[in-house]
Amino acid sequence: MSTPGSGAGAEAAPQEVGAPLAEVLRHTRSRLVEAGVASPHADAHSLLAFVLEIDTGELQRRAVLGRRFPADLAPRFAALLDRRCAREPLQHLTGTAPFRRLDLAVGPGVFVPRPETETVADLAIAACAGIDRPVVVDLCTGSGALALAIADEVPGSRVHAVETSSEALPWARRNIAGTGLPVTLHDDDVTGDLPTVAPLRGTVDVVVSNPPYIPPGAIPVDAEVARHDPPRALYGGGDDGLEIPRAVAHAAAPLLRPGGVLVMEHADVQSDALVAHLRAGEAWTDVTAHTDLTDRPRAVRARRTDASGRAS
Numbered sequence: 001m002s003t004p005g006s007g008a009g010a011e012a013a014p015q016e017v018g019a020p021l022a023e024v025l026r027h028t029r030s031r032l033v034e035a036g037v038a039s040p041h042a043d044a045h046s047l048l049a050f051v052l053e054i055d056t057g058e059l060q061r062r063a064v065l066g067r068r069f070p071a072d073l074a075p076r077f078a079a080l081l082d083r084r085c086a087r088e089p090l091q092h093l094t095g096t097a098p099f100r101r102l103d104l105a106v107g108p109g110v111f112v113p114r115p116e117t118e119t120v121a122d123l124a125i126a127a128c129a130g131i132d133r134p135v136v137v138d139l140c141t142g143s144g145a146l147a148l149a150i151a152d153e154v155p156g157s158r159v160h161a162v163e164t165s166s167e168a169l170p171w172a173r174r175n176i177a178g179t180g181l182p183v184t185l186h187d188d189d190v191t192g193d194l195p196t197v198a199p200l201r202g203t204v205d206v207v208v209s210n211p212p213y214i215p216p217g218a219i220p221v222d223a224e225v226a227r228h229d230p231p232r233a234l235y236g237g238g239d240d241g242l243e244i245p246r247a248v249a250h251a252a253a254p255l256l257r258p259g260g261v262l263v264m265e266h267a268d269v270q271s272d273a274l275v276a277h278l279r280a281g282e283a284w285t286d287v288t289a290h291t292d293l294t295d296r297p298r299a300v301r302a303r304r305t306d307a308s309g310r311a312s
């Protein structure tokens with residue numbers, strides 16, 4: 001079948017002739033398959049639902065699938081489909097990314113929050129259990145995903161978010177304003193002294209982070225990631241990609257109170273190295289590796305010792 005954007009004289013795509021939505025979905029899915037999109041079925045539903053301004057759930061209903069595509073929406077849909085086939089992230093096209101109970105605004109300049117980071121949020125939220133009005137710091141916040149999820153799910157929490165990228169900061173600001181959740185945003189660099197959060201030193205209950213951690217040589221395979229996630233959000237620095245994660249641990253130690261908890265995401269191959277790094281220092285105890293939903297070790301959790309090196 002010919003496709004929109006495939007040149008002069010091309011056969012009209014089903015949406016251009018007002019075909020039933022089921023047929024438009026099939027056509028969309030096959031274009032996405034041809035383009036090498038990893039999730040063609042889900043993306044076809046999301047794109048079509050987005051343009052029709054309905055829920056993806058509604059698109060599953062037989063009565064809805066039999067409806068004809070509104071011809072006036074065809075140019076917009078064709079343009080979005082072409083962009084998705086050129087491997088622009090779906091979330092940049094719809095302008096939002098779901099993260100736990102939130103829909104966050106995302107686009108060029110900010111990292112798109114990933115489902116696996118929801119497990120990291122779980123660990124941080126669990127670490128807040130039983131603490132009255134816990135103080136939480138999210139280092140390398142990007143869109144604000146972890147900070148906002150914790151503010152949303154831990155009532156009474158006082159959450160601070162740190163980010164250094166001038167391109168990412170406006171997205172975090174926008175999400176904080178859009179959700180109305182109590183998160184304080186700091187423009188600061190985790191590789192420095194973090195003066196903006198210095199007043200919190202020794203008082204923080206939980207530090208959470210999904211920092212950049214990809215080693216320099218490991219080019220992401222997905223075009224969406226390689227071309228559209230900001231390089232600063234991806235590459236962790238050093239031969240092993242752990243320069244920034246180590247800086248995060250270094251910055252977290254003075255912020256946390258004795259007994260406070262650090263939770264940090266990393267790549268599966270980095271688990272042993274990061275666990276060993278934290279165990280080697282005096283700042284941490286109870287250092288444990290945690291798996292994601294596919295059972296790969298993707299996060300480390302550690303407890304702050306007291307000044308004498310004991311867990312409090």
Ligand SMILES: C[S@@+](CC[C@H](N)C(=O)[O-])C[C@H]1O[C@@H](n2cnc3c(N)ncnc32)[C@H](O)[C@@H]1O
Pocket residue numbers: 111112113114117139140141142143144145146162163164165168188189190191209210211212213232233234244
């Ligand atoms: C992998 S992204 C994660 C964003 C967000 N935490 C999430 O899970 O969606 C890493 C973030 O760290 C930020 N970052 C990189 N280096 C930093 C630094 N030295 N200080 C503070 N933030 C930094 C990047 O700009 C990016 O937003």
